[in-house]
Amino acid sequence: MGPIYADLIIKGLKTIDDVPERHKEEVQAILSQSNEG
Numbered sequence: 001m002g003p004i005y006a007d008l009i010i011k012g013l014k015t016i017d018d019v020p021e022r023h024k025e026e027v028q029a030i031l032s033q034s035n036e037g
Contacts, residue, residue, distance in 0.1 A: 002026035010034065 005027045008014040019027050 002030055006030040006034070 001023050005014060005019045005023055009016060009019075009027065009031060016024065016027065016031075
């Protein structure tokens, strides 16, 4: 689910606040990797 939420955040359809607590850490890691590349 992490990559799905990250993709929605990148597209502007969701924010990190919309992500369930159990997935936030994974999503933040994915987003930080995408910002570095």
